[in-house]
Amino acid sequence: MTKSNLTRRGVLRTGAVTGAGLALPTIFTSGAYAFTNEPTGSTVKLGFNVPQSGPYADEGLDELRAQQLAVEHLNGVGDGGMLNTFSSKVLDGTGILGKKVEFVTGDTQTKSDAARASAKSMIEKDGVVMINGGSSSGVAVAVQGLCQEAGIIFMAGLTHSNDTTGKDRKANGFRHFFNAYMSGAALAPVLQKAYGSDRRAYHLTADYTWGYTQQESIAASTEALGWETVNNVLTPVGAGDFSSYIAPVLNSGADVLILNHYGGDMINSLTQAVQFGLRDKMVNGKQFEIVVPLYSELMAEGAGENIKGVYGSMNWNWQLQDEGTKAFVKSFGEKYGRPPSNSAHTCYVQTLLYADAVTRAGAFNPCAVAEALEGFEFDGMGNGPTLYRADDHQCFKDVLVMKGADNPTTKFDTLEVVEITPRAQVEYPSNHPMFGGDEASLGQCNDGA
Amino acid sequence: MDAILLQVLNGLDKGSAYALIALGLTLIFGTLGVVNFAHGALFMIGAFCAVTMQRFLGMSFEEIDPTRTDFLGNPLKVQVPYVESWFGPEIGGAIVDWSVPLAIVLAIPVMIVLGFVMERGLIKHFYKRPHADQILVTFGLAIVLQEVIKYFFGANPIQTGAPDAFAGSFDFGAMLGFDPNVIIYPYWRMVYFLFSLIIIAGVFSFLRFTTFGMVVRAGMADRETVGLLGIDIDRRFTIMFGLAAAVAGLAGVMYTPILAPNYHMGMDFLVLSFVVVVVGGMGSLPGAVLAGFMLGILQSFASMNEVKEIIPGIDQVIIYLVAIIILLTRPRGLMGRKGVMED
Numbered sequence: 001m002t003k004s005n006l007t008r009r010g011v012l013r014t015g016a017v018t019g020a021g022l023a024l025p026t027i028f029t030s031g032a033y034a035f036t037n038e039p040t041g042s043t044v045k046l047g048f049n050v051p052q053s054g055p056y057a058d059e060g061l062d063e064l065r066a067q068q069l070a071v072e073h074l075n076g077v078g079d080g081g082m083l084n085t086f087s088s089k090v091l092d093g094t095g096i097l098g099k100k101v102e103f104v105t106g107d108t109q110t111k112s113d114a115a116r117a118s119a120k121s122m123i124e125k126d127g128v129v130m131i132n133g134g135s136s137s138g139v140a141v142a143v144q145g146l147c148q149e150a151g152i153i154f155m156a157g158l159t160h161s162n163d164t165t166g167k168d169r170k171a172n173g174f175r176h177f178f179n180a181y182m183s184g185a186a187l188a189p190v191l192q193k194a195y196g197s198d199r200r201a202y203h204l205t206a207d208y209t210w211g212y213t214q215q216e217s218i219a220a221s222t223e224a225l226g227w228e229t230v231n232n233v234l235t236p237v238g239a240g241d242f243s244s245y246i247a248p249v250l251n252s253g254a255d256v257l258i259l260n261h262y263g264g265d266m267i268n269s270l271t272q273a274v275q276f277g278l279r280d281k282m283v284n285g286k287q288f289e290i291v292v293p294l295y296s297e298l299m300a301e302g303a304g305e306n307i308k309g310v311y312g313s314m315n316w317n318w319q320l321q322d323e324g325t326k327a328f329v330k331s332f333g334e335k336y337g338r339p340p341s342n343s344a345h346t347c348y349v350q351t352l353l354y355a356d357a358v359t360r361a362g363a364f365n366p367c368a369v370a371e372a373l374e375g376f377e378f379d380g381m382g383n384g385p386t387l388y389r390a391d392d393h394q395c396f397k398d399v400l401v402m403k404g405a406d407n408p409t410t411k412f413d414t415l416e417v418v419e420i421t422p423r424a425q426v427e428y429p430s431n432h433p434m435f436g437g438d439e440a441s442l443g444q445c446n447d448g449a
Numbered sequence: 450m451d452a453i454l455l456q457v458l459n460g461l462d463k464g465s466a467y468a469l470i471a472l473g474l475t476l477i478f479g480t481l482g483v484v485n486f487a488h489g490a491l492f493m494i495g496a497f498c499a500v501t502m503q504r505f506l507g508m509s510f511e512e513i514d515p516t517r518t519d520f521l522g523n524p525l526k527v528q529v530p531y532v533e534s535w536f537g538p539e540i541g542g543a544i545v546d547w548s549v550p551l552a553i554v555l556a557i558p559v560m561i562v563l564g565f566v567m568e569r570g571l572i573k574h575f576y577k578r579p580h581a582d583q584i585l586v587t588f589g590l591a592i593v594l595q596e597v598i599k600y601f602f603g604a605n606p607i608q609t610g611a612p613d614a615f616a617g618s619f620d621f622g623a624m625l626g627f628d629p630n631v632i633i634y635p636y637w638r639m640v641y642f643l644f645s646l647i648i649i650a651g652v653f654s655f656l657r658f659t660t661f662g663m664v665v666r667a668g669m670a671d672r673e674t675v676g677l678l679g680i681d682i683d684r685r686f687t688i689m690f691g692l693a694a695a696v697a698g699l700a701g702v703m704y705t706p707i708l709a710p711n712y713h714m715g716m717d718f719l720v721l722s723f724v725v726v727v728v729g730g731m732g733s734l735p736g737a738v739l740a741g742f743m744l745g746i747l748q749s750f751a752s753m754n755e756v757k758e759i760i761p762g763i764d765q766v767i768i769y770l771v772a773i774i775i776l777l778t779r780p781r782g783l784m785g786r787k788g789v790m791e792d
Contacts, residue, residue: 057604233754236765240708240717243638244459244752244764248452250630264606267709271608275635275706277618283630302709304608318520329520339520409527412520 035365036151036448037127044099044364046071046351047128049119049143050157052107056135056263058298059343063133063157064105065336066344070351073331074101081331082352085324085380090359091352097359108134112142119143123150129364130155132350135343137161137210144173151448153366155350158343160262160294162213165394167436171445172366174373174393176315176353177346178426180214181434183293183313184221186399186421191311195256195289197226202254204245204269206261207234214260216434218293230254235261235269242269246276255283258291266292267302274306295402297341300414307404307414314400316345316382317417325382339412349381353388367445385423391430393442399426451622451631456749458621462638462707464745465645466492469700470722471729471737472652473693479669479732480686483572484580486587489719490594491694494563495556495701496710497598500607502552506532506545547612549705556698564694568687591715599712611637611706637706644703648696649738655692656734665689669732724772730785740783744768 039045048067051060072078076093083091095101104126106118115134122128123146131147132155134140140159147154148170156164156175160183165175191199201222205215211234219229230252235245246269249257257278261269273279273290281288292299295312318329318339328348332340340348357372358364374390383397401419408414431438470492477485509528517525533541544551571590575583615636622632656662668675668682675682701710708714725744729736750756751767763770775783 053599053604057599231754233757238717240714241463243462243707244456244749247455247459247633248754250633251451251455264709264711267606267608271709272635272707275611275616275618275637276633277616277635280617281630298605302605302608304610306608333521409517409525410519 034447034449035367037123037129039099039127039129039364042099043102044096045126045128046101046103046354047106047119047122047126047131048103048133048347049106049108049115049122049131050133050347051110051135051139052105053109056110059135059158059263059296059341060108060133062298062341062344063135063347066332066340066348067103067132067351069332069335070348071101071103074352074355078335079327079331082324082328082349082381085327086352086356087379088356088360091356096355097362097364101355104128108136108139108143110136110139112138115139116142116146119146120150123147123152128152129366130354132354133157133347134159137164138208140164140175141168141209144168144170148172148443148446151366151446153354153369155354157347157350158296159210160214161210162217162434163209163436165392166213166432166434167440169392169394169436169440169442171370171393171442174350174353174370174388174395176350176388176395178313178315178397178399179394180210180217180293181428181432182399182426183214184217185426185428186401186419187218187291187293187311187313188221188225189421189425190401190419191222191256191291192225192227194311196286199227199256199286200230200254200284201227201256201258201291202230202249202252203232203258203260204242205232205234206237206265208237210262211260213434214293215258218258218260218291220434227256235265237265239265240268242272243276245269246273246278249273249278250276250281250283250288253284255286256289256291258293260293262294262296263299264302266299270303270310271306295415296343297339297412297415300404301411304414308406310404311418312402312415314342314402314415316342317400317402317415318345319413319417320382320400320420322380322382322384324380328382345382352381353378365447367447370445384420387423389430391442392435392440394430396423396427398423451627452753452755453750454621454625455632456753457746458632458634458638460746460749461642461742462745463748464742465642466700466704466718466741467722467725467745468738468741469645469648470697470718471725471741472649472734473697473700474722474726475729475732475734475737476652476689476693476696478726479734480665480689481568481572481576483575483583484587485572485693486584486719487567487591487594488587488693488697489715489717489722490591491560491563491697491715492701492704492718493598493710493712493715494594495560495698496609496705496714497602497701498556498559498698499549499552499609499702499705500602500710502555503545503548503609506530506548506551510534546610549609549611549702552702553699556702557695560695560698561691563698564691565687567694568690572690591719595712595715602712604712606709606711608709609705611640615640615706641703641707645700648699652692652696653734661685661688721768724768728772728775728782730782732786733782733784736782736784744771747771 050063073081108115130153134157137159140156144154154173162180205211292312357369361368361372373388376388379385386397399421402415403418405416474488509530511526514525514527519525532544618633618635623629725740729740751764
């Protein structure tokens with residue numbers, strides 16, 4: 001009979017040592033990942049974080065359509081859209097660096113906390129290498145911060161606040177969409193031409209980051225041309241009824257009302273201002289006018305007849321006649337039966353720009369991708385020659401000044417392009433006071449390693 | 450003086466909406482003893498009756514216009530409303546233009562039926578449960594109704610305009626001897642205010658001067674005794690629920706030109722309307738109406754720049770502030786009766 005030395009402690013000790021021994025190679029392998037969510041298989045996953053519920057859900061849906069189309073084009077499905085007109089020719093329809101592109105989607109609900117939660121889940125659970133999308137500056141700033149911490153590239157969607165590439169700029173974040181400063185710089189000369197230099201403006205402003213920066217930008221550019229700012233009243237987001245803010249406007253001596261509102265708020269405030277008969281009034285011997293500095297097609301569709309003749313600005317519009325726009329509108333229109341909105345355009349372009357940067361860098365490492373995007377000049381994406389400025393990761397390109405069309409034929413052409421403002425007119429130094437001044441910094445690129 | 454008059458006028462239309470919603474809430478609470486958190490959703494569904502009517506009247510067929518092209522370069526498909534092809538562009542156009550007032554015809558039966566279904570199908574089962582359960586179930590119902598509307602109509606606000614005849618605004622200032630353009634008030638808001646007065650008067654007369662109303666009032670005062678007299682009070686209360694739903698629905702229909710309807714507009718009104726009910730006094734119909742107008746006007750005053758300069762953000766909290774003060778000084782609200790919700 002042999003005596004067994006098997007004891008409980010012995011088993012536990014041996015088990016622990018064996019376990020640690022077995023785990024050792026995995027610890028080393030996980031250390032072998034050079035950056036967050038390095039794609040190792042034959043596919044690469046992108047995260048599309050857009051509002052799928054809440055007040056901007058329709059806008060989010062259009063972004064999602066464009067993102068799906070971009071993925072199809074990257075994988076070689078469909079007619080290729082803007083890949084055929086893009087000045088960089090490294091993308092060949094075989095995915096990104098030979099890996100097939102897949103995507104997951106998240107719902108931002110147009111709320112910063114929900115957007116961060118869905119982005120976090122896409123990064124940690126789904127293993128995405130890039131996040132794209134969003135329809136609000138509050139959301140963009142929040143998600144950009146998260147991507148910076150996680151070591152992921154953030155390709156912002158529709159965000160117009162100066163802060164996104166101003167005081168809140170991040171090394172891992174990139175914005176193709178234009179900003180409030182550019183709207184002001186493009187709009188002011190057109191307004192001066194249409195309404196003269198002797199005007200008194202009354203601002204109603206959405207009470208959050210985007211509203212403040214837009215009001216500041218528009219007031220600065222119109223004042224530089226001789227206009228006077230009579231008053232600026234902050235209005236709560238989602239106020240619904242703006243009548244108590246609109247009623248005192250005429251009595252203030254103002255002859256222009258500037259609505260720094262977006263989405264549903266803009267639809268309501270503009271409709272109510274028209275109901276109050278403001279546009280029929282003569283003040284200071286001049287016709288009273290309304291201006292909506294930031295337009296979107298979906299807002300125009302919502303406001304209906306009330307936008308006729310009202311000036312605003314946009315990043316892009318499907319009615320442009322360049323080859324890139326035509327190619328994109330054709331692919332999008334044939335697939336979805338409607339022209340793309342400017343938020344759809346920016347998300348589509350951002351997805352292609354990311355894929356292109358990865359291919360040129362030859363790596364998915366976010367710091368290599370960021371380097372490839374910085375200072376990148378390109379064309380053929382619907383906005384003319386465009387620069388991704390290295391200092392603040394903001395795209396510089398022409399800006400569109402729009403006006404509500406007098407005789408729209410369908411619900412898609414309620415806006416018409418008045419002027420394509422050249423890029424030089426909307427440029428500014430990266431340490432401009434409205435963009436955080438000298439203190440604003442991108443910080444260090446983070447690859448999560 | 451002119452600024453004060455302007456804000457009083459401004460508060461009237463918002464106050465009208467609060468008063469109408471609060472009136473319905475109080476009717477339901479007074480008769481059935483249920484705190485109906487789905488009442489805001491009923492207001493919203495009323496508004497979407499107007500949207501439905503607009504879409505129904507605007508139903509159109511496609512006609513190909515070979516002279517023009519669409520965004521893809523194909524011949525343009527023009528939408529021609531059926532009513533315009535049947536009655537000619539002028540009369541057809543006028544019918545579409547008047548879709549909001551015409552929607553009343555649709556809203557009344559829809560809302561009454563919805564009210565019946567809600568009461569008989571769901572809320573009935575919660576009469577003997579605590580108020581917290583009733584609040585939870587009606588709140589849940591509100592969310593369901595909201596999501597159903599979002600599914601069918603989308604998330605964006607839908608523009609539903611007033612008839613052209615009521616476009617523009619009336620210059621009260623010029624009439625009262627002030628400078629022109631100082632006190633202006635849109636025609637449609639005047640219509641809304643008058644409409645709400647008619648509805649309120651209608652509901653009060655119904656309760657005051659009809660036998661049905663008398664029985665309901667008796668039931669509100671002492672349900673058991675009325676039941677013992679052999680009157681089926683439950684059936685009458687169900688009808689009252691339908692009536693309250695119709696009042697909220699009509700308030701919603703006529704509000705659409707003031708505020709483009711979206712699926713969550715009901716929630717925005719619901720919370721304030723509850724404050725209105727509490728301030729007016731639980732179970733008191735005149736209290737609800739009085740408090741509705743009062744809080745609407747107060748909110749309007751608080752939005753004045755002069756006031757906001759002294760106390761920033763006051764426009765957001767004024768209603769709650771006033772509610773606290775009134776409840777501290779008159780715990781039963783302005784016109785509350787003893788014994789309501791105090792058992």
